[in-house]
Amino acid sequence: MNDQQCTQFLSDIRRPLLALHKAILDHERAMYEKEFGPVTPAAFLQVLINGSGFRWLTPLSTVIASVDEILDDKEADAADRFAAAEAVTGLFSPDLPNNMFLPRYLPLLQADPAILHQHGQVSQLLRGVQTK
Numbered sequence: 528m529n530d531q532q533c534t535q536f537l538s539d540i541r542r543p544l545l546a547l548h549k550a551i552l553d554h555e556r557a558m559y560e561k562e563f564g565p566v567t568p569a570a571f572l573q574v575l576i577n578g579s580g581f582r583w584l585t586p587l588s589t590v591i592a593s594v595d596e597i598l599d600d601k602e603a604d605a606a607d608r609f610a611a612a613e614a615v616t617g618l619f620s621p622d623l624p625n626n627m628f629l630p631r632y633l634p635l636l637q638a639d640p641a642i643l644h645q646h647g648q649v650s651q652l653l654r655g656v657q658t659k
Contacts, residue, residue, distance in 0.1 A: 528656065530605040533612045537594050540615055540652045544591050547645035551584065551632075554639045583631040590614050612656070619653055 528536070556571050566574070575581045590611075597603045597611040617623045635642045 528609065528612065530608060532656075533605070533608040534598075536612050536652065536656050537598055537608060537615075540649065541591070541594050541598065543645065543648040543652060544587070544594065544615070547642070547649055548584075548587055548591060550639065550641040550645045551587070551635065554635060554642055555581065555584075583627050586618055586626075586628040587632075590618050616653060616656060619649070 552575070556566075559571065559574065560566060575584070593611050593614055597607055600607070618626070618628055620626070621629060623629075636646055637643075
């Protein structure tokens, strides 16, 4: 993948990753509230930040932040953009060693249609990158 393709991929995948992240958070909040009762958005944010049960989401959040940072950084070079693109593709790869995201993520595809839909959007872009 050349630098122009990397930049385009990062630009294209940003919104689908955000939508996927939101769908996962919506699902996880519903499951949390089912068990513990309703919580305010601020209270749920604290649970996300401090709760060990949600640490599996950290890689996705980190990748999204990295994509945003690279796209906004006028001094980022081709290697930075390539590394960010590799981080995105690696997150969804079963070949990535010690991937703490996928084992919790994959069952959600069957549990929540909104997550499955957003996954489809992300997967379409990932497949496009793999063919280049």
